[in-house]
Amino acid sequence: MTHKPTPVDRPFWTPGTLVMLALMIAAAVTLVIRYTYGLSAVSNLNNHYPWGIWIGLDVASGVALAAGGFTTAFLAHIMGRHYYEAVTRPALLTAALGYTFVALAVSIDIGRTWAIWKPVFYQNHNSALFEVAMCVMVYVTVLWIEFIPVLAERLGKKIPLLAFLDRTLDKTMWVFIILGVVLSCMHQSSLGTLLVIAPTKVSPLWYTPFLPLLFLTSAFAVGYPMVVVETTIATSSLKLESEMNVLTPLSKITVLLLGIYMVLKIGDLVLRGAYVTLLDGSAQSTAFLVEVGLGVVIPWIMLLFKAVRQSRRLLFTTALMIVLGVMLNRFNVFVVSFKAPYATHPYYPAIGEILVTVGAVATIFFLYRVFVTHFPVLSAQRQEVSR
């Protein structure tokens, strides 16, 4: 069956990691400017468009794409399907890194970075954002707690504290695993609640009181495709075995989950009658068609075929479509659909915003590489092919 996770022994410095490093430096420079001359110096945010891609992509999409962490934990640990444990560790690592960067992105985006602790003491229970903040705050902690055994396996001998924590956690880990799933369900949906408060400012293609449900179901749906994508990228770039024996059954579950999301999404659109603007050729309707067509319907149909689920290349393509579809959904809800009633110019992300976003993604990739190199995360065996 599966193999025990082990560190990967491949040379760390490759052209790939160097590119990542360059992107990280560019983002760092942007951040220096942001903390010297303010948000206006690096972003196109203004009084009409207070939220841009840092919220729409870095935060909302980041959270959605980290859903692999809790969905695999649910399957392997709660449902007792240990067969899938091979992918829990990489999914956990992606989630931990992803959420850490969500938290960092938020702290860059909010003007008063130093005040980020304030919601802990000044609480507004009516605010969906408050709930998201609390959940993310706790969930980041839970994720890294869940990651302690991985660290302890490697560093336990050097750092006695880790070994001690690992031993203590052994009995209580189930609490954190369940807590992780519960917290995820809470804030994945609440992220969708955020713009429910602004019915007049969100395009009717996306605005529905059921946004939280759509966010939650799409997070369920994107979890396993995300695992497929990241595992395939990792195994192919590190020249490891493909782990298709795990990914194929995961994609079968995805058929159901994505189907539920698809039915809710399209059903909601039809029931509200908002489909009437679908073919008006505006940027918004195009974005919606791409999101649902290429990101939900077509990959769902593709996944119905066994041949797709068993082909590494096709499965990767399909999973990538779903992942990009959900990403686009978050971007659409927070950026494309946002209509500022008094704005004179539309919002386009500034170069600074793009640099920071790309830099954050690069950092995640970079750190992922650092962790799989030094810690037992990946279980896949080396391919017996020549280097």
Next chain:
Amino acid sequence: MRTNVIRVLATAVLMAVLGASAALAATPPPAGDAKPVEKSRKDLTPMPEGWTALRQEEAIKQAHKQYPFVEDVLMEDLPLRQQRLRNMGIGYKDIKQSYILLDSPYVDTYEKQYDPVRFMHSKHAASLDGDCAACHHYRPADPNAPETVSCRSCHQDTRTDANTERIGLKAAYHMQCMNCHEQMKKGPVNCVGCHTKRSVDHKELVRLPENPKPQEVTAECLRCHQEAGDDMLATAHWLWRGPSPYTTEHRKSVMSGKGTTTLNNF
């Protein structure tokens, strides 16, 4: 650079014009003696000693007099009222004061920015052909009250109870005057058409370093009086050109002047 120079010069002239018009007159004829010219700030048209505007004291007192508030008003159609007043023979001759100072604590609702208006009561009445109802639109319900009462008898503080909505005195004055001026297409409708701006103590406002450069002084004046500076640039003081009969070597030069060679630009 050039605009800066122009600005500096403009203000120098402006100040000469505004502040010390007397200096011009005091300039001695171009004689041979080398005595330095003495600056004079003497007022050439001084107010006669002890002079005040006619009935000024009385008008100020009148303006601050408290009137008992008229609660109930007899509502009446305007044409009927006009007719009635005419039949009663009320008109121009009944005016007690030729002018009124429109001032009251009820008008001073925010930090005072303008001086009170000197309202020419007789003049307005005359130009309205004695139609008192044009402004005195209602009368008190009390039959013993006079037919026309002053504005502030009815309009004092703003009253917002829906049954007896009564606009405040300040709004009553403004709306009565401005709406009528607009309708008649006569009389000013902007602020300074009726008010003089309240004179401001410049000691508080002017912010200058210890030993200011002339340019700094100019810039400081222009900070508030930009328009005055712009206007100056369009006046003959700035644009004059022609011979300068009293200036040595320039007596026949027709191209002299601030508008051309910028001669005499200080």
Next chain:
Amino acid sequence: MKLTRRGFLGAVGAAGVAAAAPNNAQAWQSKAPPDPYGCLVDLTRCIGCRKCEQACNEVNRLPEPAVRFDDLTVLDAKRRPDHDTFTVINRYYPGRLDDRAKPAPTFVKVQCMHCQDPACVSACITGALTKEDNGAVHYDVGKCIGCRYCMAACPFEIPAYEYHDPITPRVRKCTFCFERISKEGGKPGCASICPVEAITFGRRNELLLLAKKRIENDPGKYVDRVYGEKEVGGTSWLYVSNVDFEKVGFQKLPEQPMPGITETIQSSLFSYLWSPLALFGVLGAVMGLTGRKEENHDA
């Protein structure tokens, strides 16, 4: 596979509670203060003198404006309040003609509407924004983290932000002259300076009656609508006009208070954290069950 499906259906079912929430939105209670202050703006009276802008600037100690307040040439640019201007007057030509057959201008004052159930207050993550009993939507910079959710939530697009400030940007908007109106007889700066009483300050309930009385007394002049009476559940600032509101920069807005749906979702799902606790219990039970099964299986 079966178990997996059932488990996920359970989780989806929990989400279904969220779906059911909007249906019992009538359970939501407005938190509007019973007798707030308000201002009635009469667009037929405003003469566009910009004195209110000046008073606002002075009262709130805002920086000197780029264009002086006696310069009326800026009226035609459709300005919006920003971080150092809490109110602006804009001039519209909605098509009405004056007696000289020239287009007659309508001047519109723009500032925070001080909603009765403000979206910004409900959205604010730390409660830095609050709806006070006197009607003011009050901002406490000490609690603000600068997340700008209030700006995204505001249907009137009012809160502005100090984007140029790298460390301590503030959200800026009309304060309703909170300190002035807290004093007996105090009025907001704009209302007290207005030369024609286009802004009438008073109790909102009274102003509403007053507005209706004005419309009733002159139905030929006024449009039969008080803007702010019902919009987004009512606002402390009210407007009456002689031209269609939509023609002079006002939006058509729903009558439901903006926070209704989200607050219903939040409170029905998370009061006493019942749903997370329930989900925790269910998942714990499932985990225990599958774990035991496996042990049996192994044995």
